[in-house]
Amino acid sequence: MVVFAYKKSFTGIFASIFALFTSMFWFPVPAKTSPQVLEFLAFEMDYLKGTWTTPKIVISLAVPLFFFMLLMAAWKRNWKWLIGIITGAAVLKFIWSIAFSGEAGMSILKPALFGLIVCIAVLGYFFRKHKQQQKS
Numbered sequence: 001m002v003v004f005a006y007k008k009s010f011t012g013i014f015a016s017i018f019a020l021f022t023s024m025f026w027f028p029v030p031a032k033t034s035p036q037v038l039e040f041l042a043f044e045m046d047y048l049k050g051t052w053t054t055p056k057i058v059i060s061l062a063v064p065l066f067f068f069m070l071l072m073a074a075w076k077r078n079w080k081w082l083i084g085i086i087t088g089a090a091v092l093k094f095i096w097s098i099a100f101s102g103e104a105g106m107s108i109l110k111p112a113l114f115g116l117i118v119c120i121a122v123l124g125y126f127f128r129k130h131k132q133q134q135k136s
Contacts, residue, residue, distance in 0.1 A: 001067075002082065003126065005074035013071065036107035043101040059096070079127045083120055090116045 001020070004012025050056075066089045073081040090112055097105030 002070060002074040002123070005071045006077060006126075006130075008075060034107060036104050039104035040097065040101055040107045043104055047100070062092070079123065082123060086119055086123075087116065 001013055001016035004016055047056075066085070069085050070082070070089075073079075073085055093112060094105075094109060097108050099105070
């Protein structure tokens, strides 16, 4: 999605959003799942099915706001903002997960941190490559 925003391709952005919404159907169910992960997923399900209060609505609006900011930073080709937004969202997700679900929230720490590092590395590579192409 970020690459398509960087290239200013609405078709690519919308195809990415569609792929994101349907991604749960693409991957097989894991053969073995950690009890902490199951506990955290149960917490998230209860959270979403529970009473919707004003603070909960405000927190939930952070998700579309994140995607909007992500797309705008890529569209404007501002890699510093892009990295900052991705890092900030990851940190806020860590805090939210641990604050609201306790020990079960720790189950996302390793995969989310790994994903953050991969995202930053890929974006760094992409922007360096694109910058070199512009120079030549």
